[in-house]
Amino acid sequence: MTLKNNIASLILGIAVISILISIYLALVYTPSHETMGDVQRIFYFHVASAWISYLAFGVTFVAGLLYLKSKDLKWDTVAYGSAEVGIIFCTLAIITGSLWGKAAWGVFWRWEDIKLFITLVLWLVFIAYLALRANAKSRISKANLSAVFGIIGFICVPLSFAANRIWQQYHPTVIATSRGSLQASMAFALVVAVFAFTFLYAYLLLTRVGIEKMRETIEEIKQLIGGQNV
Amino acid sequence: MSDLIYLYGAYTIVWAGVFFYILKLHIAQRKLENEIKMLREILNGKKSKKNL
Numbered sequence: 642m643t644l645k646n647n648i649a650s651l652i653l654g655i656a657v658i659s660i661l662i663s664i665y666l667a668l669v670y671t672p673s674h675e676t677m678g679d680v681q682r683i684f685y686f687h688v689a690s691a692w693i694s695y696l697a698f699g700v701t702f703v704a705g706l707l708y709l710k711s712k713d714l715k716w717d718t719v720a721y722g723s724a725e726v727g728i729i730f731c732t733l734a735i736i737t738g739s740l741w742g743k744a745a746w747g748v749f750w751r752w753e754d755i756k757l758f759i760t761l762v763l764w765l766v767f768i769a770y771l772a773l774r775a776n777a778k779s780r781i782s783k784a785n786l787s788a789v790f791g792i793i794g795f796i797c798v799p800l801s802f803a804a805n806r807i808w809q810q811y812h813p814t815v816i817a818t819s820r821g822s823l824q825a826s827m828a829f830a831l832v833v834a835v836f837a838f839t840f841l842y843a844y845l846l847l848t849r850v851g852i853e854k855m856r857e858t859i860e861e862i863k864q865l866i867g868g869q870n871v
Numbered sequence: 872m873s874d875l876i877y878l879y880g881a882y883t884i885v886w887a888g889v890f891f892y893i894l895k896l897h898i899a900q901r902k903l904e905n906e907i908k909m910l911r912e913i914l915n916g917k918k919s920k921k922n923l
Contacts, residue, residue, distance in 0.1 A: 680874040683881040690885065729892050737881040744874040841889065848896045855903040862910040866917065 645851070652844045659837035663689075666830035680744040683737050684827075689834040691734035691760075693842045695798050697727025698767065700846070702795035705788035717784035718857075720791050721774060722849035724767050726842060731764045756804035756812040763797035770794060 667685040674681035704720035707713070738757070739749040751757055770790050777783035805812040823831065 678874065680878050683878055686885050687881070729888065733885050733888050736884050740877040740881045740884075744877040845892070845896070848893075848900065852896065852899050852903060855900070855907060859903065859906055859910060862907065862914055866910065866914055 645847070649844060649847045649851075652840055652847065656837060656840035656844055659833060659840060663830065663834040663837045666826075666833055671826050671830045672824070677745060680741065683741040683744075685830050685834040686838075687734055687737040687741060688831060689838040690730045690737060692835050693838045694727045694731035694734055694763075695802060696839070697723045697730060697842060697846075698763070698791075698795055698798050701727065701767075701770075701791040702798075705791040708784060708788045709792075714780070714784055717788065718850055718853045719846075720788065722846050722853060724770050724787075724791060725849060726845045728764065728767050728771070729845075730838070730842070731760070731767065735760060735764060754812055755808045756801065759797055759801045759804050763794070763801050766790075766794040766797055 663685065667682050671682070671685075673679050700723040701720045704716045704723065708716035708720060738760075742751065743749045770787055773790055774783050774787050777786050
């Protein structure tokens with residue numbers, strides 16, 4: 642077993658243990674919400690998913706910048722892996738949010754809510770990022786195009802984060818300075834859920850990057866085999 | 872009680888989504904490991920033939 646495999650296993654172990662603890666905290670330890678009841682328990686993993694999607698797209702943004710600066714393809718691999726994991730978590734945040742919205746508002750989606758709209762745009766932007774990569778011809782043009790697209794697409798992250806704080810429509814603000822702040826036990830459960838998802842993200846990113854590296858190794862070996870045929 | 876279906880739905884989707892994504896990555900990883908192993912064997916075979 643290599644050092645990388647050991648690190649990945651350790652991160653996965655921490656993620657699994659903290660996920661089990663966070664499920665216990667979310668479903669058993671925290672009290673029911675005064676007005677919404679038990680359905681509010683969706684909140685812990687909805688918020689954690691949304692935060693991790695922001696983190697993942699942030700990593701894509703930083704890795705994109707590092708790629709453009711250094712032209713080192715390893716940063717493109719990191720950016721791509723993080724974007725894919727970010728889309729998974731963004732999808733989970735949108736679906737769980739819709740289910741919570743149905744229970745709270747009576748509808749799955751409110752098009753007039755700017756927070757929801759920008760988050761959907763963010764999701765679509767990174768779906769387009771993956772489509773763009775799939776259609777780019779050379780490895781270099783794929784890396785250049787997706788670095789620029791990932792950097793521009795990241796603009797939606799601070800907009801999505803700030804939208805409910807600026808416009809205060811239907812989507813509640815979780816971390817507020819005074820108004821509507823969380824109970825201590827709920828805040829603790831949320832922190833543990835975010836911690837657990839951060840380790841899960843780290844594991845998924847390491848695995849995803851590892852897969853891309855294996856694909857590159859395969860291409861290199863194929864070239865060597867081709868070269869020996871000549 | 873009727874609202875609980877959304878809670879169950881949300882938890883099922885989150886954990887099923889994470890599980891299937893991890894499964895997909897592991898299947899891809901295993902497949903690529905086997906391909907690398909096979910290609911290395913071909914490469915080593917060609918090298919030894921060349922040396923003969």
